[in-house]
Amino acid sequence: MDAVADHGGSLGRxxxxxxxxxxxWIDLSTGINPHSYPLFDLPATAFSRLPEPARERTLAEVAAATYGAPSAANVVSAPGTQILLPRVAAAVKPGRALVLGPTYAEHARACAIAGHTVAEVRDFDALFSADIAIVVNPNNPDGRVARRRDLLELADxxxxxxxxxxxxxxxxxxxxxxxRMDGDVGRGGLxxxxxxxxxxxxxxxxxxxxIAAESLAARIHGxxxxxxxxxxxxxxxxKALGDDAWQQAMRERLAADAARLDALFADSGVEVGGGTSLFRYVKLPDAPALFETLGQQGILIRNFIWDETALRVGLPGSEAEWRRLEQALAAWATRRQERAMEAQP
Known part of the structure; x- marks a missing residue:
């Protein structure tokens, strides 16, 4: 199956x-934190030798503690979540896969690779008829949150x-x-x-x-x-997963940045309708014009082929980027007002 091309983050595109x-370019098309964890020197052996199993066990232990998993035996470490998607989907014999959408497109593609018939649904209750159900939580791109109690019922x-x-x-x-559901994986079905x-x-x-029940985690690991x-x-x-102080400080910083971005949009007459503190979600009739205007100014945001009125906007990473975005939004808002006045009889 062909790779899905409908993603953010491609400056070539x-x-x-x-x-x-x-x-x-200012790339605001992803939900990646622009304030990355500080780089640090690595031992030469991290590059020159195959990783020791003990380091992988340590990572699983730290991840279990950070995410609230029952134990390190429930954690499978992988080179990115992407590579896990078809393997997780293959844990169930081919059947009916339902994805709560609209959401990240790769889940549907991975389920198809694993042999499932795939459909996207908008109603959470429709997921109960699936053989494999997928929920992104908080959802990308609108930030919708499914409640743990409902997810536990679905997992059961x-x-x-x-x-x-x-x-x-x-x-x-x-x-x-x-x-979060990480601590519930021992129940199975999740x-x-x-x-x-x-x-x-x-x-x-x-x-x-x-993060899964031990038997399934062992299978994926194998x-x-x-x-x-x-x-x-x-x-x-x-190192990063064990750095609780950095994580807490970053959550506070991102929340402040998200509030600042909301205020910037409000100044331009745009109401933010959702998202997380790593990205904001807006819907407006002239979203294509905003996407075009910002793109012409070297500012990439995320648009969607399934809804031309929807946009996702990440966080600027520096004061220079904030200023460029503010100026571009102000110019767009001015032209928007001028067009509205010209359209009046």
Whole structure:
């Protein structure tokens, strides 16, 4: 199956769309934290030797403690969550996969790769008829949150018929932690996915986790084989996941940045309708014009082929980027007002 091309983060595609845009690009099309975890020196052996199994065990232990998993035996470390998707989908024999959408497109593609028939549904209750149900929580792109009590009921239903609930918590670090499902995987019928790169701003490290009942975790781990996670990724994961002080300070910083972005949109007459503190979600009739205007100014935001009125906007990473965005939004708002006045009889 062909790769899904409908993603943010491609500056090559942006340059093709807007060849005259001023450089450097400001990429606000992803939900990746622009304030990345501080880089640090790594031992030479992280590059020159195969990773030691003991370091992978340490990473699993730190991840279990950070995410609230029952134990390290419930945690599978992988080179990014993406590689886990078809393996998790294959944990259930081919059947009916239902994805609560609109959401991240790769879940549907992974289920199709695993042999499932796939459909997207908008009603949570429709998921109960699935053989494998997928919920992104908080959802990308609108920030919708499914409640833990509802997800537990759904997981119990999946388990009772040999199915599986997959909860993608890629943005749960900035979501309501009381709703996370990591501690419930021992009940069975449930896999939780965790992304490292988004919150820690280190997407290029390629590190992610599947959290599941021990038997399923062992199966996925065996399919990945030895040395699945590179030595440098192990070291960054161990240090960053164990840094509680940095994580708490970053949550506060991101919340302040998200409020600042909301205020900037409000000044331009745009109401933010959702999202998380890593990205904001707006809907407006002239969203294509806003996407075009910002793109021409070298500012890439995320639009969607399934709804031309929807946009997702990430956080600027510096004061210079904030100023460029503010100026571009102000210019767009002025032209918008002028067009509205010209349209009046």
């Amino acid at each position: 942006a340059s093709a769309l807007f060849p005259q845009a001023p450089l450097p 239903k999946m388990r009772s018929k040999g199915g599986l609930l997959v909860v993608d918590e890629a943005f749960m670090e900035v979501g309501p932690l009381d709703e 896999v939780v996915l965790r992304s490292f790169g988004k919150f820690f701003g280190l997407a290029g490290v390629r590190l992610g986790f599947a 399919e990945l084989g030895p040395w699945a996670v590179a030595g440098p990724a192990l070291e960054y994961g161990i």
